[in-house]
Amino acid sequence: MEDIRAYIETGILELYVLGDVTPDEKLQVEEMAKKHPAVKAELDEIGRSLELYARENAVEPSEALRDRVMGSILTNLADDNNFPEKPQHVNHKVVELTARKESNFYKYAFAASLALLVASTIALVNTYSRLKNSNDQLVAMQLQNQHFSNRVNLMDRELTIFRDPSFKLLKLQGTAKTPASVVTLAFSPAKQKVIIDMGNVKLPENDKDHQYQLWALVGGKPVDLGVFDAKTDSTDMKEMKSIALADAFAVTLEPKGGSVNPTMDQMVVLGKF
Amino acid sequence: MSKKHKISLTEEQLVFSLRNHEKIAIEALYDMYSASLFGVISRIVIDTAIAEDVLQETFVKIWHSFSSYSTEKGRLFTWMVNIARNLAIDKIRSKDFKNQNKNQEIENIVNSIDEQRNTVYKPELMGVKDLVETLRPEQKSIIDLVYFKGYTHVEAADELGIPLGTIKTRLRMGIQQLRKHFN
Numbered sequence: 001m002e003d004i005r006a007y008i009e010t011g012i013l014e015l016y017v018l019g020d021v022t023p024d025e026k027l028q029v030e031e032m033a034k035k036h037p038a039v040k041a042e043l044d045e046i047g048r049s050l051e052l053y054a055r056e057n058a059v060e061p062s063e064a065l066r067d068r069v070m071g072s073i074l075t076n077l078a079d080d081n082n083f084p085e086k087p088q089h090v091n092h093k094v095v096e097l098t099a100r101k102e103s104n105f106y107k108y109a110f111a112a113s114l115a116l117l118v119a120s121t122i123a124l125v126n127t128y129s130r131l132k133n134s135n136d137q138l139v140a141m142q143l144q145n146q147h148f149s150n151r152v153n154l155m156d157r158e159l160t161i162f163r164d165p166s167f168k169l170l171k172l173q174g175t176a177k178t179p180a181s182v183v184t185l186a187f188s189p190a191k192q193k194v195i196i197d198m199g200n201v202k203l204p205e206n207d208k209d210h211q212y213q214l215w216a217l218v219g220g221k222p223v224d225l226g227v228f229d230a231k232t233d234s235t236d237m238k239e240m241k242s243i244a245l246a247d248a249f250a251v252t253l254e255p256k257g258g259s260v261n262p263t264m265d266q267m268v269v270l271g272k273f
Numbered sequence: 274m275s276k277k278h279k280i281s282l283t284e285e286q287l288v289f290s291l292r293n294h295e296k297i298a299i300e301a302l303y304d305m306y307s308a309s310l311f312g313v314i315s316r317i318v319i320d321t322a323i324a325e326d327v328l329q330e331t332f333v334k335i336w337h338s339f340s341s342y343s344t345e346k347g348r349l350f351t352w353m354v355n356i357a358r359n360l361a362i363d364k365i366r367s368k369d370f371k372n373q374n375k376n377q378e379i380e381n382i383v384n385s386i387d388e389q390r391n392t393v394y395k396p397e398l399m400g401v402k403d404l405v406e407t408l409r410p411e412q413k414s415i416i417d418l419v420y421f422k423g424y425t426h427v428e429a430a431d432e433l434g435i436p437l438g439t440i441k442t443r444l445r446m447g448i449q450q451l452r453k454h455f456n
Contacts, residue, residue, distance in 0.1 A: 011445040017347065018444075019355035020425050030346055040345075047348035049451040050420060051309070054354060057421065058308035059315050065325050066303055069332045073299050 007032065008042050017046045157237050158197070166190040172249055172271035178204070183251055183269045185214075185240075192242040194225055194249075203230035203268060206253060213254045215262050216246035225249075227258040248272040279304040284349055291339050299336055306350060307332075310357045316421040317361035327364050331357040362423045407454045412447030415440060 015021050016029040033040040161167050166188040174181035184200040187193070196214065206212060206229055214225040225240040252259075253266040280301040282290070287305075290298035311328050318324040334356055342352050408416070418424040418432065430440045 009445075011441040014445050014448050015426060015441075017351050018419050018426075019358060020419060033347075034345060043347050045452055046448055047351040049448060049455050051348060051350040051354075052455045053416070053420070053451050054309040054312055054350070057316075058312040060308045061311045061325055061328055062321075065328065066307070068325075069303060069307075069329045070300065072329060072333055073336050074296060 004036050004038050008039065013039065013042050014046055017043065017050055151235075154235060154237065161186050161195060161237065164188065164191075167193075167195075168273070170249060170271045170273065172251060172269035174269055175267055177265075178268045181268050183271075185249060185271075187246065187249070189244055189246075192244045194240040194243060194246075196228060196238045196240060198228070198238050199235045201230055203251070206230055209256055210253050211256050211258060212251050212268070213258045213262065214240050215250045215252065216243050217248040217250065218243070218245055219247070222250070222262045224258060224260070227254070227256075246273075281305055288342075288344060288349060291336075294336075299332065302335070303332060306353060309350070310353060313354055313421050314357050314361045316417075317358065317423050318364055323364065324361070327357070327361050330360050334360065358423045408447060408450050412443050412450060415443050416447045416451075419444065 012021070012025065012029060016026065021029065029039075029043075033043055162169075167186040168188070169184065169186050172183040172185065180202065181204070182200065182202040184197045186195045186197065194214070194216070203212060211227040212230055213227045215222040216225055217223075223243060223246075225243060228238055228240075248271060250262065250270045251268050252262045252264070253268060254263060280297065281304065282298075282301045287298060287301055291302065307328065310331060311324065314327045314331070315321065315324040318327055331353070335353055338356075342349065346352065414433065415426075415429055418429045419426055424432065426440050426444065427437065429435075430437045433440070435443075
């Protein structure tokens with residue numbers, strides 16, 4: 001009881017009635033009033049005296065105002081009564097809904113745009129990966145296409161050479177040093193052309209410091225016809241330097257770029273007409 | 274004053290019929306409390322026309338948010354006067370109101386405020402003579418600032434240059450005096 005008295009004397013109840021409390025204090029006072037009849041009685045007393053004080057200080061509004069106020073309220077009341085439910089509740093709900101509707105619209109609009117964004121991103125990624133696939137396939141096809149056209153070109157050239165009666169085919173056989181080696185070349189004295197069929201070259205692969213060099217033997221003298229590399233996967237028809245006359249052809253392994261005179265002990269193949 | 278008889282109900286009847294949205298309830302409410310509420314509003318909003326707008330808004334708000342009132346929270350008038358005071362303060366702080374005031378000439382403001390002050394203080398002069406004697410001036414000024422003008426007690430302490438503790442004590446003592454006076 002002492003506590004209640006002390007609580008009342010803090011003056012918080014006066015401030016509560018005057019509407020000068022924080023929301024927390026407001027809840028606290030209402031809680032106390034519920035628990036303690038003395039607090040509730042005190043609140044009522046303070047309220048009553050301030051109410052009477054306000055009545056002492058009352059100011060009559062103009063008479064016309066009464067009709068205006070009634071008009072604005074009772075017009076709404078008539079509207080409210082059209083609802084089958086309790087008008088009070090319906091009215092409150094309507095007010096809240098209009099406020100909420102607006103914020104809902106933005107919420108939904110935001111959600112919708114987000115969903116749209118996600119959907120379009122997925123679609124974009126899909127389309128992009130499909131496009132990339134198609135591009136890859138296209139590149140592969142082009143490569144294949146080029147490969148085929150190369151082969152066709154090559155075969156075309158091979159055919160032209162093999163059909164040409166002026167060309168003579170010569171198989172250079174391996175020397176004692178490299179008996180397994182074979183180099184096939186076509187020679188046309190009329191056209192002064194020497195062509196090596198790289199697809200039929202059987203030589204050990206040269207390292208990067210050495211190259212094979214083709215020689216023509218003319219009257220017992222070696223004539224340089226250019227260098228070439230022996231690779232297992234080459235298929236080309238390689239045209240060498242031109243010459244009109246040759247008794248024999250030979251290939252030696254020389255330092256890269258070739259030599260002026262053949263290194264005889266490095267001769268790998270030799271063929272004579 | 275009005276042509277019709279003013280309607281008066283007990284607070285209990287009034288609360289009951291307000292809950293049921295009965296037409297008679299709002300009429301009784303207006304007849305019983307409009308002048309008291311207008312007394313508070315017109316001390317905050319000096320312009321009579323605007324003060325009447327606020328009074329109208331007050332009754333509309335009371336009518337529509339009556340479900341949030343409960344007798345446990347205190348007297349009906351306490352609840353209503355807080356609504357009226359808050360709406361009045363909102364009004365004078367609103368943009369429209371401030372703009373309106375800017376449009377007046379300075380000399381005119383002095384005149385119009387003097388005029389309006391007279392009407393505002395008239396009832397006080399008429400009705401509260403004996404009350405003024407029971408309430409000490411320093412108590413009255415604080416109660417009026419907080420109750421009628423809508424100051425917080427902190428603002429009132431600033432305005433009057435008095436410590437917060439003293440403000441609270443004087444408020445409480447003043448209201449004690451009022452209780453004695455009305456009993």
